[in-house]
Amino acid sequence: MRWLAVVFALFPLPALAEFFTLKGHGGPIMGIATAPDGRIATASFDNSVGLWSDRRPEWLEGHEAAVNSVAFNGRAIYSAGDDFTLRRWPGGEVVGRHKGKIVGLATSKTRVATASWDGTIGIWPEDGLPKQTLMVGSGVNAVVFSPDGSTLYSAGMDGALRVWDVSSGQETLRLIEHGFAINELVLNAKDNWIAYGAVDGVTRILDLTTGEERDFTLGRRPILALTLSPDRRLLAVGDGEGYIMVIDTLEWRIAQDFRATLRGPVWALAFSVDGQNIHAGGIDKAMYSWPVAGLDKQEQMASDEPSFLKNPDEMSNGERQFTRKCSICHSLTPDSQRRAGPTLHGIFGRTAGTLPGYFYSDTLQDSDIVWNDKTINALFDEGPDHYIPGSKMPMQRITQAQDREDLIDFLRQATTSRN
Known part of the structure; x- marks a missing residue:
């Protein structure tokens, strides 16, 4: 042999x-x-x-x-x-x-x-x-x-x-x-x-x-x-x-x-x-x-279902708004999890464009925006392309005032209670 x-x-x-x-x-x-x-x-x-x-x-x-x-x-x-x-x-x-x-x-x-x-x-x-x-x-x-x-x-x-x-x-x-x-x-x-x-x-x-x-x-x-x-x-x-x-x-x-x-x-x-x-x-x-x-x-892709594909009936309205508009780009944890956008953890009271380790657009870095109820509401009421012209954020709006209010309530709870 x-x-x-x-x-x-x-x-x-x-x-x-x-x-x-x-x-x-x-x-x-x-x-x-x-x-x-x-x-x-x-x-x-x-x-x-x-x-x-x-x-x-x-x-x-x-x-x-x-x-x-x-x-x-x-x-x-x-x-x-x-x-x-x-x-x-x-x-x-x-x-x-x-x-x-x-x-x-x-x-x-x-x-x-x-x-x-x-x-x-x-x-x-x-x-x-x-x-x-x-x-x-x-x-x-x-x-x-x-x-x-x-x-x-x-x-x-x-x-x-x-x-x-x-x-x-x-x-x-x-x-x-x-x-x-x-x-x-x-x-x-x-x-x-x-x-x-x-x-x-x-x-x-x-x-x-x-x-x-x-x-x-x-x-x-x-x-x-x-x-x-x-x-x-x-x-x-x-x-x-x-x-x-x-x-x-x-x-x-x-x-x-x-x-x-x-x-x-x-x-x-x-x-x-x-x-x-x-x-x-x-x-x-x-x-x-x-x-x-x-x-x-063979095994199929996406065995772990992304949050934006969750059943909307299993979520509050605020979470639904987050999953549809924000979750593909942003995490809620201290770690950004390599998302396209920075983590939203601790966003309330944070000056826009200041989170270390993220490549912000010059427009956002040079702005004087501080994220709070009022500015987040304006961001989605006007749309990022109008509220922050030149931002990298995708063009999208949340047209209903109640939906924006529910999103803000969800973000306040979700971004301040996590370690």
């Missing part, structure tokens, strides 16, 4: 795929990327990027709002989000800035492309050349480079799938006029097709040689994530109803259709480097990774 040991030494068996989770974020997982060495990067609503080696995190902090997308490019990591910035790690320096949220990233050997809701695509060269701005005119959701970096594909809110010449910055072709917003793109250049997923649930694969389209639409909407396996055999699709559909691109059939979460969407997908696992993020604060084989037999 000595020959068998020699064979195993020369050709070791691959590690068996296993289910695992990456926990530590304080908000939903919005983007996932994998590196050739096995590292995983996660972009989160908690304003941070998690860099995972051997399932242990290093936190990349610097974004001032939710991080939507992350990508490896050689030794660098790029991330972008709701603070309008593109950042490069290590260091977190701002290397690009839009006038609206950045929701998509693509990298080539020499450039990074950003898709922004300000109606433009940013091309940010790594060699110090001037940046390019490609004018689309409506929000851009997704971008992807050709392998040589000379061509860029984009899609967005107007439902058009565009082709760009990167050197000139000119649109050269419009492949699709879908009519509904296209959210996601995946390019398979070796087999010469591109896949797209749209807000109306359409999932299609376009042959770039013949123009033929294959339709895998299942009527679930919107499509929020697409990813291709390293061997190009499997295309995974995540949607707003919590499913992951896996398409076999050799036999052109749906191989698996897994309900990944009972409540909430699948926002992010990526295959492991060896293709054995599929990583996913959603409304839960953890990244889940399942073996691709037997996906439908």
Whole structure:
């Protein structure tokens, strides 16, 4: 049997795929990327990027709002989000800035492309050349480079799938006029097709040689994530109803259709480097990774129900207002629990923008607001965008005076009685 040991030494068996989770974020997982060495990067609503080696995190902090997308490019990591910035790690320096949220990233050997809701695509060269701005005119959701970096594909809110010449910055072709917003793109250049997923649930694969389209639409909407396996055999699709559909691109059939979460969407997908696992993020604060084989037999996401999905009949009106408007960003404990916003513990009597360890907007840091019944009421009566223009707080109001009063009563009790 000595020959068998020699064979195993020369050709070791691959590690068996296993289910695992990456926990530590304080908000939903919005983007996932994998590196050739096995590292995983996660972009989160908690304003941070998690860099995972051997399932242990290093936190990349610097974004001032939710991080939507992350990508490896050689030794660098790029991330972008709701603070309008593109950042490069290590260091977190701002290397690009839009006038609206950045929701998509693509990298080539020499450039990074950003898709922004300000109606433009940013091309940010790594060699110090001037940046390019490609004018689309409506929000851009997704971008992807050709392998040589000379061509860029984009899609967005107007439902058009565009082709760009990167050197000139000119649109050269419009492949699709879908009519509904296209959210996601995946390019398979070796087999010469591109896949797209749209807000109306359409999932299609376009042959770039013949123009033929294959339709895998299942009527679930919107499509929020697409990813291709390293061997190009499997295309995974995540949607707003919590499913992951896996398409076999050799036999052109749906191989698996897994309900990944009972409540909430699948926002992010990526295959492991060896293709054995599929990583996913959603409304839960953890990244889940399942073996691709037997996906439908695996544990679902969000096993611990987020507070904002609790049965409203089990809560007081004040707690209902908190869970709907505040809980995804703020904790009530002394620990902020890596949420997108600072903890509300001890908020009454606290000057706005002063809690140590949180990256506040300049507007809030420079204000003279002290949080009390009157100022909290005004915040939700007028809406953060009017009460504190320039704040990072999302645009929302509580229009009924009784609802605001009940929220304030709940916050006073919940933020002063906890240790």
